[in-house]
Every structure is written in C-alpha cells, then in structure tokens.
Amino acid sequence: MKSGPGARRALLIRGATTIAVVGVLCWLPQQYGPTETTLYAEALFIAVAAMGLNLLTGYNGQVSIGHGAFFGLGAYATGILMLDHGWPFLATLPVAAVLAAVVGAAVGFPALRVKGLYLALITLGLAALFPALVNKFVKSTGGTSLVQLYRVRPKPPEWASSFAAAEDQWRYYVTLVVAGVLFALMVNLVRGRFGRALVAVREHEAAAETLGINLARVKVSAFAISALYAGVAGSLAALVRLQANAGQIEVFQQSIIFLVAVVIGGTATTLGPVVGAFVVVLLQDHTADLIKDEPTLSPALFGITLILLMYVLPDGLVGGCRRLFRRIRGRMHAGSATDSAPT
C-alpha cells in the first residue's frame, strides 16, 4: 500500500527524465553547428568508455588507469579495417569490441593477483606499453602511426537526409544510437545478478566467495566487458575524429579523462559516467578559451573546477543529487509523520 504510489511516482519521474534526456540528445545537432555537434559526439563516446570503466572501478572496485589502451585498440581496429581493407564503419564495430574484450580478459587474469594501487600501476603500464606497440607495428601511408580516415569517411545515407544531411550530424547520431544501446545493456547488467555479484566482490571478497561466487570469473568478466566498452568507444572516436592516434600522452590523458568522468559523475551509478563525460568534455572546452592568450592557465582552471566539484560533491554529481533527493524526501516524510500515526 505504502510503496505503491511512491514507486509509481518514481517510475513516472524516471520515465519523464529518460524521454527528456533522449529528446535533448536527439535535438542537439539540429540546434548547433558542426563544432559543437562534434564536441557532443565526443562526450558521447567518452561516456561509453566511462560506463565501461565504471563497471570495473565503480561496481567491482578494480581501479584502472590504462583504459586508454583499450580505447586506442578499438580506434585502430576500426581505422585499419576502414582504411586498408575498405570495411564500412558498422562492420568494424564488433571487431573492435571483441578485440578489446579479449585483450581485457588477458589483462584481467594477472590483475587477479593484485588490487588497489598495484593494480593501478599495472594498468598504467598498459597505457605506456600500447603506444610503443602501435608505433612499432602500425605504419600508415605517411610513415607515421597516425591513421587518417578522412578519405574513407562514411556519408549520410539518403533516408537520413531529413535530420542528418551533414556528415557531422550523421556521425553524431550513429554515436548516439550505439551509446544508447550500450547504456541500456549496462543498466540491465548492473541491476541484475551480475551487478549484485560485482558489488559483493568489491565489498567483501571472502563473503562473496562463501556465497558461491567465483571471484576470478567475476573479476575477469568485469575486466573484459569494461574493455569492450572502451574498445567500442575508441571505434566511435575514430569515426567522430576521422583518425586513430596513439601518442604516449594521448593514451595516458584519455585514461585519466575516463576516470575523471566516472568519479565526477558518481561511481557505481548508472547515469554517473554519462553525466561525468558531458561535464568533463564541456568543462574542458569552456575553460579552454575562458582566459585569452593564456593557454597554460586553462588546464589549471579545469583542474580547480574539478577540485571544487569533488569538494562540494564527494560522491559525484549523480551521487550528490541522489543524496539531496533523499534528504528532501526524508524531510517531507518527517513533516507528514507529525499528523499521521507513527509506524
């Protein structure tokens, strides 16, 4: 009785929010020009990578600062298949996903033996190793490891001309659909059986094991799925940026951006990584030209904003909002409890 209307209202709020968010995301490229549209597409693929990292780090407690490597792997898989083998973009997507997942599982196995800072260090090594491997084995036409996709970039199809006539719009919508599907899958995953096992393993390994949970299988699966998301994100990045690149600094920076998006948005929340990705990308973009002619100050401004955000909302934007929402609801309950009988 008591939970009936409350639950229905929560469902209604959730449904309305979903429709509003999807609506805004679909409308963005109609409103803005190519620069902004590409920026939002960037936020979308970073959101995909952050979702994956959130599964591993947020839900399962395995810290990785090497996801830029899986991201790069996905980007190169798509880049090379499109450029050298003439594959259409969508066909490269599953290859990038599977490749990243396999490598993710391979990294997940040795990661079973370490945790915390040590695991962070191992994944950092991965981020350092990847560019070196790429530079050694990938030789593009220009003699560098940079794969340019401008020549083979996909054109918007005829049927989409009413809403995605421009190429940047088409790339945005492709990214949006892939991100949307992966988001729905992720929500299902973390709310279900596997999600509960992930949290149980994070919180209490010994207890999880006595419940019959195979620790190794759960942890390696988390690593593989998480890498798969990063790989798909990299594949989308190749589409949006029309290039695949793996500089030492870029891979490292990318890894950190994913982690920042997860933490800013709220670890172990479904919406957190998405919110975090948009905040990080937009914040970085807006602080970049805030101070004219002072390029060194912009990153500092970005950093200060991040520090302030973490200070005000230690459990991230989504976590903080949830806390606020609970407090308001608690106060409303306390208010109504005075005129109804105590339970």
Added chain:
Amino acid sequence: MTLLSVTALAGGYGPVKVLHGLDFEVAHGEIVVILGANGAGKTTTLRALSGMIPSDGEIVFDGEDVTGRKPQVLARRGVAHVPQGRGTIDELTVEENLRVGAWTRRDSDVAADVDRWFEVFPHLADRRTQQAGSMSGGEQQMLAIARGLMSRPRLLLLDEPSLGLAPIITQELFAQLGDLNRELDTAMLIVEQNAGLALRLASRGYVLETGRIVAQGAATELEGNEDVRRAYLGL
C-alpha cells in the same frame, strides 16, 4: 545418517597452527554446537570447513571428500557459511543481499524464497530497499542468516550468531533458528560463546580448547557436566 564427517582436521594461518586434529560429525538435520573460549579455534574450524583456509585431515560432506576445496565449491554443494561479523554486503539493499545469497541457484523460486524470509523476519521486510549497512546489528544478523538460507543449504555454519546482539534479540534469533531447523530440516553447526542458549537449541555439542576437542556429548549431558559449567557457562 551422517551429513558431515570430519577426521583429524588441522589447520591455521600460515605457520601458526590453530587446530590440532579435530574429529566431529553432524547428522542430517541435526543442530550441533561448538563451545569454547576466545582463541580456542572455533572460527578457524568453520573457516576450514568452508574452505576459506587451507587445512589437513579429511572433510567428507554428503559422502564426498571436500577437503581443500574452494569456498565457492562448498557453497555449490550446499554449505552456507554465515561468518562472524555477519559479512552482509553493506552497499547492497536488504533485498539485493538476499538475491545475491541465491547466486548458486538457477531455479525460478528465488523471488518466492525472498518473500518467505521477509515473512519470517518482518523486520527485514520493512527495510527491503534500505542499504544493509544502515541497519542495526541485530537486523544485519537476521539478514546474514536469511541470506545464508537463500541458497537452500543442507548445512548452515553459524559463527557466533549472538555476537553483539541484545539478549532479547538473541533469544528471538535462537527461537527462529529452532523453527527453521524443524521446518526445513537444515542441519546447523553453530559456534557460540553463549553456551546456555546454544545448548538448549542443539542436540549435541563439542567443547574446544586450544585447538583440541576436550569434551563432547548430548547437549543435556554437556549442560550438566561440572567442568563445562564452570569453564563455559560461568555457573
């Protein structure tokens, strides 16, 4: 019929040996208590049984040698361990804790079982969507036991279920355990410091002292044993 039969069980933590050759058994549907002072090796015994620490000797569960098997294997065979300090997952809600307790099951009765334990423990039903970590110690203990039962175990290992509970809650809990045993025929091996209460629930008991069994017998017998009374019942 013997469900669990343990022979010459030895084990400990690294070079520190805590158990020095224990022999004991639990029959199908029986409640057995292990008594002993702090440091006697009670918790270590349960840990060795559920595979959480390496052990020597022989552990036969339901006719199968399970010595040295991993905890997850024992969980699948039907042993549920409710560890000391409960081991509930703080960050999961009460209902999620119960569902994760059914990890080893693939049948479709899980939801029905969740409802069932909410009926048995109405305190938990009120807190269905609350995070387990936000509940009182007594409620968490109830949750830990209910979660252990979610796997439909044939043997429930309970490590100091009364620890940190108010006496009235402890009595309620033990009454519940008795009811569950009668109803489900779940065998229980209970480690307890509250010897009086535990002996009233159990049919048989063992007294552990520095890793050795120093006394054993029917619960009523142990309750009457002068040495046991002096040492463990404080009478």
